[in-house]
Amino acid sequence: MTRALVLLLALLVSLPSVTRGQVVTLAGPTDVFAEDVPDDIGGQVLVKWSLSSEDHLAADGSRPINGYAIYRKVVPSALALESGAEAAAGPGELGFADDFDYEANQPVGTVPYSVSQFLDENVEPDVAYMYGIAATGPGGTYSPVSSAAAPVIAKMEYINQGKLWFFIIMMIISIVIVYFVFYAKRGGKIKVRPIAGLEAVTEAVGRSTEMGKPVLFVPGILDINDIQTVAGITVLSNVARTAAQYDAELKVPTARSLVMTTARETVEAAYLGEGRPDAYNEDNIYYLTDEQFGYTAGVQGAMVREKPAACFYMGAFYAESLILAETANSIGAIQIAGTAMPSQLPFFVAACDYTLIGEEFFAASAYLSNDPEQLGSLKGQDLGKVIAAFLLILGCLLATLATVVPASKPIRVAELYIKNNVLGEDGLVPNELKIAVLDGELNRLMEADQDAQPAIQEGGN
Amino acid sequence: MAKAYTPGLLVTQHKKHRIMRRLPIAGEVRVQEGDQVSADNIVAETNLPGDVHPINLANQMSLPPADVVSCMLKKEGEPIALDEPLAQSKGLFGMFKTIVHSRFEGTVETVSPVTGQVIVRGAPLPVQVRAYISGKVVSVAPGEGCEIETDVAYVQGIFGVGGETHGTIRVVGTSHDQDLTPDLVTPDMEGCIVIGGARMTIEAIKKAQEIKVAAIISGGIDDQDLKQLLGYDLGVAITGREELGITVIVTEGFGEISMAERTFAMLHDFEGQDASVNGATQIRAGVMRPEIIVPLNSPPASDKNKKFEEGQLETGRQLRVIRDPWFGMIGTVSGLPTEPHVLGSGSKARVLEVTFPSGEKAIVPRANVELIEE
Amino acid sequence: MTKIDPDQIKVILATDCGSTTTKAILIQYVDGEYRQTHRGEAPTTVEKPFADVTMGVVNSVTEIGELAGRQLVGDDGRIITPATDTAGCDIYISTSSAGGGLQMMVAGVIAEMTAASAKRAALGAGSIVMDVIAANDGRRPHDQIQRIRDLRPDMILISGGTDGGTADKVVQISELVAPAKPQPRFGSDYSMPIIYAGNKDARDAVSEVFSEGGFDLQIVDNLRPVLERENLGPARDKIHDIFLEHVMAQAPGYDKLMGWTGAPIMPTPGAVGDILQTVARIQDINVVGVDIGGATTDVFSVFDKTFNRTVSANLGMSYSISNVCAEATMPNVLRWVPFDMNERELRNHVKNKMIRPTTIPQTKEALMFEQAVAREALRLAYKQHKEFATTLKGVQQQRTVGDTFSQQTSGQTIVNNMALDLLVASGGVLSHAPRMHQTAMMLIDAFEPEGVTMLAKDSIFMMPHLGVLSSVHAKAAEQVFDRDCLVYLGTSVCAAGQPKPGKLCFKYELTGDKTDSGEITGGEMSLLPLDQGETGTITLSPARGINLGEGPGKKVQRTVHGGTVGLILDGRGRPLALPEDRSSCQSTVQKWLNALEVYVEEAQAVGV
CATH class of the missing domain: 3.50.30 (Glucose Oxidase; domain 1)
Known part of the structure; x- marks a missing residue:
């Protein structure tokens, strides 16, 4: 124990002297090459090199090289351009001096041994940099700094070639959306499949009016930042409008204070829009508790006491879904549910009169408002879904084919193209490297095939 | 036939x-039997009950409908002006009182304890009936109108x-x-x-x-x-x-x-x-x-002797065809066959023969002509 | 009115007092069955200078008496009952639509629920519904009051709320009606009858509202005691009572007429509804009846024993012809006409027909155009009927997880053309068409029946008489309906689905009194001879996706009855679509008209 302490102390004391020692004994890396990372805003440079000849385990199991330090310096861009253009000047005066001070110059980064590249993410665009790599070993040993063949300038690209496909698909969808928005505005008919659950809103509210009972609207138990709650509030706006028209009493118990405020605003606006501000009663939209089951019990109590004739569940639901739906079913209410919670949907479907499932729930606002903008974007999004589904099917098909006939180059290339170009980030043109790798693989397969050919032919006959 | x-x-x-000049609802007749009236004269007038405006006070004051009656500042039958306070809630310890102002001018007609609805009836709408033609009032139905x-x-x-x-x-x-x-x-x-x-x-x-x-x-x-x-x-x-x-x-x-x-x-x-x-x-x-x-200021001394009985279709009468193919043409009846004829359309109908001024004759269904009364 | 023993009734006299003519028919028990033997007609005498409806009745009955050689009217000017061997009748019954029929206003809380039920009750009773007031009809209260004021209904039916349901909304509606002080149409000396058939808990409050102001409030059972069930009977009966007591009593001569009849006088359309219900019940079939008049078109249907009636107030062939053209649009009317017409001239013709409603078409072209208008009027009226004849709205649904992707709203139409067995036409343009083929074609084009459907027309508009008769002697009514009232046009076999033009639609094989077999291709129509009284069995093998009654592609075997037209095979598909292009539409329609021999002679005249 004491011995260890003494050793550590000795090490600490000796450290400065060692680092100051700067012993240049190691063999440096070769073929250093720095390049601008394409398709970015000009903030990255990729430096590559060949590993030092000593970068391996020594016979005694020690490692002469611990890693590499990457240095860079700014060079006048005019020179860099010149040398870059001619590429023959060599490191020359742009390179790192032989008496390079490893201590005074902080490396822009270090990498461990056996790594032969480094991404410098901290460069200024349009500035010429010269990179140099030194191998570092234990005890402050260094190799000479190997300079890159030429300086590099990080450039900002306006178009990320790798995401061109993404751009194309997005443009198609956008154009389609814009087209359909204008189409709808000009009075064109956009057919939206009738959603029974939304059609039934008037019926449910009407039932409440006829029976002299309130309408109960439950906007889920999550806060307003949840997209399902937002969709629920959209439906609430429609329910409130109908309630105002039909002169029904609308009650909205909430589990979040923010949802309550939003619901109040929404319902008040709906009543105003229908010209019935006098029928709006703020107290009917109230906060119960944030507690999941406290809230559930509260809503259930309201159901049993007031016997609403119509219950709406629109938002995010968890375990309380069936408790609420069964209770309301027992009091004979028309129930309409809408949620994107896959686990709760079966319960709602079984216990409620109508259920909006996932997509339908989110499409509700476009459906209800009949607003050309919303309808147009709904149609455009549908096209997006069609494209996605098409790519999925095509990809699956190609992947399947590729396993069935692995030697077919067109299929393999097509698969590769969908995977890496359309869905990946390789841009419009297939990556030559990957094609080369594929070619190699195919060649190997061919060779293997040729070996097995007679057997297959026999089997085939 | x-x-x-x-x-x-x-x-x-x-x-x-x-002509009978009648009021839509009972009112006052302004002329007497024997009066000479000209087209512009008002012969009768009345007031139609004004427009009705229901106001839901129960909701506006957040009260049960039954309590609305006791909160009314205006009782049934009292007139109310625009923006005049209509009702006031009792509030809490005499504070936080809500006052509802009337958005209509008129009379408080009813206050319903069942629905909490107050009905304000607007000012009556005057209705005037003019003579329409110049002539003599020959009879008066009191409260209803007169005949000219x-x-x-x-x-x-x-x-x-x-x-x-x-x-x-x-x-x-x-x-x-x-x-x-x-x-x-x-x-x-x-x-x-x-x-x-x-x-x-x-x-x-x-x-x-x-x-x-x-x-x-x-x-x-x-x-x-x-x-x-x-x-x-x-x-x-x-x-x-x-x-x-x-x-x-x-x-x-x-x-x-x-x-x-x-x-x-x-x-x-x-x-x-x-x-x-x-x-x-x-x-x-x-x-x-x-x-x-x-x-007419002076009616003609005597009416021309009527050649034909009113409304009877007889040979020699003037008529107008009121359906194509001879739509609008005027001619005289030149024949009244008793047996129904088959028309171009295939239906059977009673017809007549008409002679147009040009001398052309045509067979036309009787339903498609109109007598010119003389 | 004494109790009637059906077996003792051998001579039945019935009249229908329409707004222009009073029609009388005599039904006698001949050779073991009831037959309509004679009929007579006379102008209706409700209006001045006669102002006594019985004059027209006596005139028409006297005419029958002369024809039948039987004294029906006694020296005292009354109809003789009961019958002796040579004089009088066992029972005299009558309907009436004189003076514009029975006009009502109805009110309910929710337009699609109690107000719809109230409308159904009023229409079923044979009235014209002038307006429906509901809390959610989109009108502001003062507009509603103004409307109530402008209308002069014969009576008002108020419903709303289930039993134990909303009371204040019903009272609110009453509070709209009461201050509006609607005036009855006839005379100012009787108080406006109001029938209340709403929430029983609100009865006292409603009585309070109508306690002053000269209303005659009658309270009956709620017509929608729960949202799941309608109970229209009590309201309907009360409407009939008030019709007799108040409305009829105001019309000149009716008090006398009521003393003569052996059963209550009914509004004409109500009686038509009754006979169709009776027939549907006895024969266990689904029936649609239509009566197209000058101003209105009535559609009656009985599907699965549920009766519905609608009145399309502004769809008619003379007074409303211009409205039909406006609502259907001229291109839609003209698609049925197989030749070019000058549209501007046509529009003027339509307006001229509107202002001179009694004219009749003289040329074939005019007839074809008028029948094209009739198709559109019927189509629109049937569409309105389908929208109205629905299952009840506001009903709780029972679901299973299996319904996840097939949820349907309630309030779907109960009109199902595939299940329709009998289509009955009446009204001038249909029953007086020069050729029955035209009637059949109009019915098929407008109603688009599917599968196997019988087509018939009411020979002399006898249905109202039989409707009243059905309330006292259902058997006699049904027998006469079948044997004398209806003229069977034939049977239509129509393919549902979208057959490909020129490709096989269905194969048929007919056996029985006539034998035949063959194929019908998509877009083709064909007429097979099958005369009145003949029957046959038809076996149909539809192509894939084509439904003839047993489901798409399924083989069908049915008994078919002949008629004056025959057996019509229709491979045009449903919903019926005509070519958009004007010239190909003309040639297509011409092809169909030729196939069905609709306008026989003019095929040469027009085809050039």
Whole structure:
């Protein structure tokens, strides 16, 4: 124990002297090459090199090289351009001096041994940099700094070639959306499949009016930042409008204070829009508790006491879904549910009169408002879904084919193209490297095939 | 059945015309039996109960409906002005009181303890009934209206729009088959009854509307022109309540059709005289046709001896064909075959033979002719 | 009115007092069955100068008496009952639609629920519904009040709320009606009858509202005691009572007439509904009846024993012809006409027909155009009927997880053309068409029946008489309906689905009194001879996706009855679509008209 302490102390004391020692004994890396990372805003440079000849385990199991330090310096861009253009000047005066001070110059980064590249993410665009790599070993040993063949300038690209496909698909969808928005505005008919659950809103509210009972609207138990709650509030706006028209009493118990405020605003606006501000009663939209089951019990109590004739569940639901739906079913209410919670949907479907499932729930606002903008974007999004589904099917098909006939180059290339170009980030043109790798693989397969050919032919006959 | 009843439109030089001027609801009749009235005179007036405005106080004050009655500042039957406090809630310890102001002017009619609804009735709407034609009051139904009688020349149109009006007759154009075009309507015709010959064009009507002609009358009108005038396609011939500022009457029908020569000549004779017209048309059971009434200062000494019985179809009578292929043509009955004929359409119907002025003869179903009453 | 023993009734006299003519028919028990033997007609005498409806009745009955050689009217000017061997009748019954029929206003809380039920009750009773007031009809209260004021209904039916349901909304509606002080149409000396058939808990409050102001409030059972069930009977009966007591009593001569009849006088359309219900019940079939008049078109249907009636107020062939053209639009009317017509002239013709409603078409072209208008009027009226004849709205649904992707709203139409067995036509343009083929074609084009459907027309508009008769002697009514009232046009076999033009639609094989077999291709129509009284069995093998009654592609075997037209095979598909292009539409329609021999002679005249 004491011995260890003494050793550590000795090490600490000796450290400065060692680092100051700067012993240049190691063999440096070769073929250093720095390049601008394409398709970015000009903030990255990729430096590559060949590993030092000593970068391996020594016979005694020690490692002469611990890693590499990457240095860079700014060079006048005019020179860099010149040398870059001619590429023959060599490191020359742009390179790192032989008496390079490893201590005074902080490396822009270090990498461990056996790594032969480094991404410098901290460069200024349009500035010429010269990179140099030194191998570092234990005890402050260094190799000479190997300079890159030429300086590099990080450039900002306006178009990320790798995401061109993404751009194309997005443009198609956008154009389609814009087209359909204008189409709808000009009075064109956009057919939206009738959603029974939304059609039934008037019926449910009407039932409440006829029976002299309130309408109960439950906007889920999550806060307003949840997209399902937002969709629920959209439906609430429609329910409130109908309630105002039909002169029904609308009650909205909430589990979040923010949802309550939003619901109040929404319902008040709906009543105003229908010209019935006098029928709006703020107290009917109230906060119960944030507690999941406290809230559930509260809503259930309201159901049993007031016997609403119509219950709406629109938002995010968890375990309380069936408790609420069964209770309301027992009091004979028309129930309409809408949620994107896959686990709760079966319960709602079984216990409620109508259920909006996932997509339908989110499409509700476009459906209800009949607003050309919303309808147009709904149609455009549908096209997006069609494209996605098409790519999925095509990809699956190609992947399947590729396993069935692995030697077919067109299929393999097509698969590769969908995977890496359309869905990946390789841009419009297939990556030559990957094609080369594929070619190699195919060649190997061919060779293997040729070996097995007679057997297959026999089997085939 | 050698004679058949085919009603026609009445066009007569003289008849005793009697009209009932009635109030929509009971009111006061301002004339007495024997009074001479002119078209403009008000003969009866009344007040229609004002508009009703329900106010839901229970909701506005967040109160149970039963409590609304006790919160009312105005009791049933009391008048209330615009923005006057209508009700006040009791509040909490005399504080936080809500006051509801009336958004309507009128009288508090009812306060319902069941619905919490208060009904404010607006000021009564005065209704005045004018004489419409100049003449003598012959009977008075107290509280309801009166009857006015006078000697008139009377022309029934086939179709009209717009209500009652009166003015001076101004015949434009030279003949009964001249179209009524805008150049014939001149600015000095304000308040007049403009009478043209054949089809009136929409431009002419629009121009007449601009210079505030009281009524425009002619033989025909194009369906599309009528649509343009009304702003909608007329579906059912029940008219009279349009607010066009002008009354439009056609005497013969739709399309290129000229006014019956006799009608035109008769109206021509009354140039410069005052007349009352009404475009109201109702073609249903209890048919009502538009009318042009010219009160006569001195009735003709004696009516011409009637050659024919009214409404009877006999050989030699003048009639008008009212359905294509001879639509609008005028001729005389030259034969009344008793047996039904098979028509070109394949249906069987009772027909008659008509001779047109050109000498041409045609077989026409009896349903498709109209007598010209003389 | 004494109790009637059906077996003792041998001579039945019935009249229908329409707004222009009073029609009388005599039904006698001949050779073991009831047959309509004679009929007579006379102008109705409700209006001045006669102002006594019985004059027209006596005139028409006298005419029958002369024809039948039987004295029916006694020296005292009354109809003789009961019958002796040579004089009088065992029972005299009558309907009436004189003076514009029975006009009502109805009110309810929710337009699609109690107000719809109230409308159904009023229409079923044979009235014309002038307006429906509901809390959610989109009108502001003062507009509603103004409207109530402008209308002059014969009576008002107020419903609303289930039993134990909303009370204040019903009272609110009453509070709209009461201050509006609607005036009855006839005379100012009787108080406006109001029938209350709403929430029973609100009865006292409603009585309070109508306690002053000269109303005659009658309270009956709620017509929608729960949203799941309608109970229209009590309201309907009360409407009939008031019709007799108040409305009829105001019309001149009716008090006398009521003393003569052996059963209550019914509104004409109500009686038509009754006979169709009786027939549907006895024969266990689904029936649609239509009566197209000058101003209105009535559609009656009985599907699965549920009766519905609608009145399309502004769809008719004379007074409303212009409205039909406006609502259907001219291109839609003209698609049925197989030649070019000058549209401007046509529009003027339509308006001229509107202002001179009694004219009849003289040329074939005019007839074809008028029948084209009739198709559109019927199509629109049937569409309105389908929208109205629905299952009840506001009903709780029972679901299973299996319904996840097939949820349907309640309030779907119960009109199912595939299940329709009998289509009955009446009204001038249909029953007086020069050729029965035209009637059949109009019915098929407008109603688009599917599968196997019988087509018939009411020969002399006898249905109202039989409707009243059915309330006293259902058997006699049904027998006469079948044998004398209906003229069977034939049977239509129509393919549902979208057959490909020129490709096989279905194969048929007919056996029985006539034998035949063959194929019908998509877009083709064909007429097979099958005369009145003949029957046959038809076996149909539809192509894939084509439904003839047993489901798409399924083989069908049915008994078919002949008629004056025959057996019509229709391979045009449903919903019926005509070519958009005007010239190909003309040639297509002409092809169909030729196939069905609709306008026989003019095929040469027009085809050039």
